[in-house]
Amino acid sequence: MVDTHSVLDVLRPVQDPELQKSLVELNMIRNVKIDGGTVSFTLVLTTPACPLREFIVEDCQKAVKQLPDVEEVVVDVTAETPQQQSLPDRQGIDGVKNLVAISSGKGGVGKSTVAVNVAVALAQTGAKVGLIDADIYGPNTAAMLGLADAKVMVQQGPQGEVLEPAFNHGIKLVSMAFLIDPDQPVIWRGPMLNGIIRQFLYQVNWGELDYLIVDMPPGTGDAQLTLAQAVPMAGAIIVTTPQNVALLDSRRGLKMFQQLGVPVLGIVENMSYFIPPDLPDRQYDLFGSGGGEKTAQELGIPLLGCIPLEINLRQGGDRGLPIVVAEPESASAQALIAIAKAIAAKVSVAALSRH
Numbered sequence: 378m379v380d381t382h383s384v385l386d387v388l389r390p391v392q393d394p395e396l397q398k399s400l401v402e403l404n405m406i407r408n409v410k411i412d413g414g415t416v417s418f419t420l421v422l423t424t425p426a427c428p429l430r431e432f433i434v435e436d437c438q439k440a441v442k443q444l445p446d447v448e449e450v451v452v453d454v455t456a457e458t459p460q461q462q463s464l465p466d467r468q469g470i471d472g473v474k475n476l477v478a479i480s481s482g483k484g485g486v487g488k489s490t491v492a493v494n495v496a497v498a499l500a501q502t503g504a505k506v507g508l509i510d511a512d513i514y515g516p517n518t519a520a521m522l523g524l525a526d527a528k529v530m531v532q533q534g535p536q537g538e539v540l541e542p543a544f545n546h547g548i549k550l551v552s553m554a555f556l557i558d559p560d561q562p563v564i565w566r567g568p569m570l571n572g573i574i575r576q577f578l579y580q581v582n583w584g585e586l587d588y589l590i591v592d593m594p595p596g597t598g599d600a601q602l603t604l605a606q607a608v609p610m611a612g613a614i615i616v617t618t619p620q621n622v623a624l625l626d627s628r629r630g631l632k633m634f635q636q637l638g639v640p641v642l643g644i645v646e647n648m649s650y651f652i653p654p655d656l657p658d659r660q661y662d663l664f665g666s667g668g669g670e671k672t673a674q675e676l677g678i679p680l681l682g683c684i685p686l687e688i689n690l691r692q693g694g695d696r697g698l699p700i701v702v703a704e705p706e707s708a709s710a711q712a713l714i715a716i717a718k719a720i721a722a723k724v725s726v727a728a729l730s731r732h
């Protein structure tokens with residue numbers, strides 16, 4: 378006779394490939410029901426953006442079908458994103474589970490493009506996502522999300538003023554662009570930065586979020602320090618380009634995050650190769666090749682993906698329609714979606730392995 382115990386027993390050897398632990402021991406199998414020859418249960422993944430969802434479901438089905446008289450296995454998939462560990466000297470944000478910084482050694486490498494598309498790709502999987510644009514030099518994520526004319530509403534809450542984030546493409550957004558005068562010189566924006574970052578963290582009506590993504594200013598400056606010292610971070614991502622010089626900048630970024638106790642979850646190489654729109658099967662390595670791979674190897678952190686240089690990606694940004702929404706089948710969108718899933722997987726592994 379098949380019963381709940383025998384189902385859990387055959388599922389026990391099935392592991393989560395990222396965490397390398399039994400799904401049963403991780404409490405990811407719940408609500409086992411048996412109805413004649415049909416076994417059903419809920420598989421609770423550690424992120425809605427799980428890149429290995431199909432493999433895990435297939436492994437579960439195969440395992441349960443070993444039992445006698447089982448004709449059908451119905452797996453209902455949901456997700457509960459784990460909360461990153463709290464740190465005694467840093468103040469978490471109520472309702473926000475994981476904060477991920479997107480950084481780069483220098484400007485113009487596509488950090489904002491990555492931040493916006495990763496955020497939207499995560500939201501497309503069903504995750505609850507917020508985005509902070511903390512880039513004083515080029516706060517352009519609002520425009521990339523079609524929110525160039527948005528204004529933040531200030532509400533009076535029990536603890537003082539609270540900002541209501543703007544919302545589009547499934548993303549809650551607050552941006553330096555909403556608060557600063559675009560004609561104001563960067564040198565005057567600098568001193569405001571720390572205060573604004575703290576306000577963006579703690580005085581925004583974020584609600585419940587699985588991921589809060591922060592688009593950092595380029596380099597290793599005050600914003601990084603303020604953020605890392607104020608709030609516990611799930612990790613940082615370093616965006617780079619294939620050129621050799623980028624290695625040096627990335628190394629500096631890695632050192633800084635390590636000194637601040639922030640795990641660097643991986644490197645993303647942008648503008649890896651050019652795909653001409655009229656010859657989509659061709660690839661040109663405009664900036665050389667293998668730089669991201671080499672950087673990742675030398676720094677001992679994973680390469681999470683490579684994004685091609687595509688005209689549509691820039692046009693999407695200019696039109697306020699991220700490429701993962703406008704052309705999800707394009708090579709750059711596919712790369713960004715895979716990177717978003719890889720980031721989500723790394724965040725889950727980091728959160729669960731520290732518990």
Ligand SMILES: Nc1ncnc2c1ncn2[C@@H]1O[C@H](COP(=O)(O)OP(=O)(O)OP(=O)(O)O)[C@@H](O)[C@H]1O
Nearest residue numbers: 484485486487488489490515685686687690691694
């Ligand atoms: N893979 C790509 N293909 C085509 N265009 C791209 C790609 N990545 C970025 N771009 C374009 O390059 C420009 C710079 O990108 P982005 O603003 O994302 O860089 P950044 O690193 O955030 O820059 P900054 O430091 O100024 O904030 C934008 O116009 C963007 O649309």
